Amino acid sequence: MAATAIQDVRNVLAAYPELADVAVLTHSQDPAGEVRVAYVVPKGPALDLSALHKYARESLPGSAVPAAVVVVDAIPADTGALPAPDLRGHAPYRAPDTPRQELLCAIFADVLGRTRCGLDDNFFIMGGESIDAMLIASRVGPAVGLEISMNELFDAPTVAELDKLLDELSGTGA
Known part of the structure; x- marks a missing residue:
């Protein structure tokens, strides 16, 4: 903890x-x-x-x-x-829909030591801590060509929320 x-x-x-x-x-x-x-x-x-x-x-x-x-x-x-x-009912598994979501799910799962991560799995519920957030941010940035901070990950703790944030940061969000 x-x-x-x-x-x-x-x-x-x-x-x-x-x-x-x-x-x-x-x-x-x-x-x-x-x-x-x-x-x-x-x-x-x-x-x-x-x-x-x-x-x-x-x-x-x-x-x-x-x-x-x-x-x-x-x-x-x-x-x-x-x-x-x-807690199993907190976020039923929802598979990624896009290549970027697949990449984000793989990064979350790898850093947090999980076999898989769905779009709605929460970073904190999966046991994520500050060091994990730094690792995820350091891997996501180069992978998607956008720099993100640990605090941005804290504000967008699911892959779905992070994907939406990345759209906003890149100017492609709705």
Whole structure:
């Protein structure tokens, strides 16, 4: 796991104004491997999960962002009683459609030690960390003729998102 401590991740998420309570645990589950999961108790009935995800991505180093957020009614004293998320359903495999997507999938899989990577597989859920992002960025740039940064990869953590970003950077995006 990344160097950011689980307690630090919990503290950052606990500062989110719409949350009443937070627990952060590490789960090991195929095919995602070892990932962090945030369990959150919302203050009100309508928690905006996409806003919470954005807050987490902006407030935490990329590798510390929880792979999943599970909304629960309460955090029990025994956090081991919290349900393990089924991360296999997070991103069903979607095959690449273009040669560039095939290349990006191959780079992601090779750097992250996976047998394959689909268009929607998330860099962070697959266990990617800063060093992996640097390696991917250093290989993608020369392969596609565009320089990308580690931070751009953090902002576009799936092959589909990175492919779209590359279109935008090259001026061919919609």
